[in-house]
Amino acid sequence: NAGVTQTPKFQVLKTGQSMTLQCAQDMNHEYMSWYRQDPGMGLRLIHYSVGAGITDQGEVPNGYNVSRSTTEDFPLRLLSAAPSQTSVYFCASSYSKVGGYTFGSGTRLTVV
Amino acid sequence: SQQGEEDPQALSIQEGENATMNCSYKTSINNLQWYRQNSGRGLVHLILIRSNEREKHSGRLRVTLDTSKKSSSLLITASRAADTASYFCATARYNQGGKLIFGQGTELSVKP
Numbered sequence: 001n002a003g004v005t006q007t008p009k010f011q012v013l014k015t016g017q018s019m020t021l022q023c024a025q026d027m028n029h030e031y032m033s034w035y036r037q038d039p040g041m042g043l044r045l046i047h048y049s050v051g052a053g054i055t056d057q058g059e060v061p062n063g064y065n066v067s068r069s070t071t072e073d074f075p076l077r078l079l080s081a082a083p084s085q086t087s088v089y090f091c092a093s094s095y096s097k098v099g100g101y102t103f104g105s106g107t108r109l110t111v112v
Numbered sequence: 113s114q115q116g117e118e119d120p121q122a123l124s125i126q127e128g129e130n131a132t133m134n135c136s137y138k139t140s141i142n143n144l145q146w147y148r149q150n151s152g153r154g155l156v157h158l159i160l161i162r163s164n165e166r167e168k169h170s171g172r173l174r175v176t177l178d179t180s181k182k183s184s185s186l187l188i189t190a191s192r193a194a195d196t197a198s199y200f201c202a203t204a205r206y207n208q209g210g211k212l213i214f215g216q217g218t219e220l221s222v223k224p
Contacts, residue, residue: 042216100157
């Protein structure tokens, strides 16, 4: 099993550009989440999903959109990139509402 | 705001010593989870303790939970250089299914 796959691993964007961070899991997990990790801030929840067609906001949702059309995929869209969105982004999935999560290896995004 | 706060922020010990990390949280929870993150990598789920449990073991890991004090501790016994990593606690609540909230982490350095 591949687990949770994130692409790309690295990305540089110019301010104002848009892009989609991809996340796919092959474990048939219902629960998926996106986090950003910044130095000294730990991981902060951006958006999460409890199943196909259902998403909700986390702690820091502004500037990001998500959709969940299939169980496997949970893409994160940056609508108009800003330098404040420079961060490492992690996607994670779980079999259970409150179970342990499996994390992807991350996408390092720099906005210039 | 983040649910968990961890203490200490950084810990440096010698191989063979025990390492203790603490986590405090603010609201009632259904379970608390501990994760490890090696430098530049994704997070790995270590152990989950439910709110009705007081102690749990997994190999060299021992986790305690005190719901009256809203705190948890992670003990790593007989530390090895390979245990060098950041350790995060995260809390989950059934009525916020899919919303796993992380603390800021403890950076552990184990010197050979």
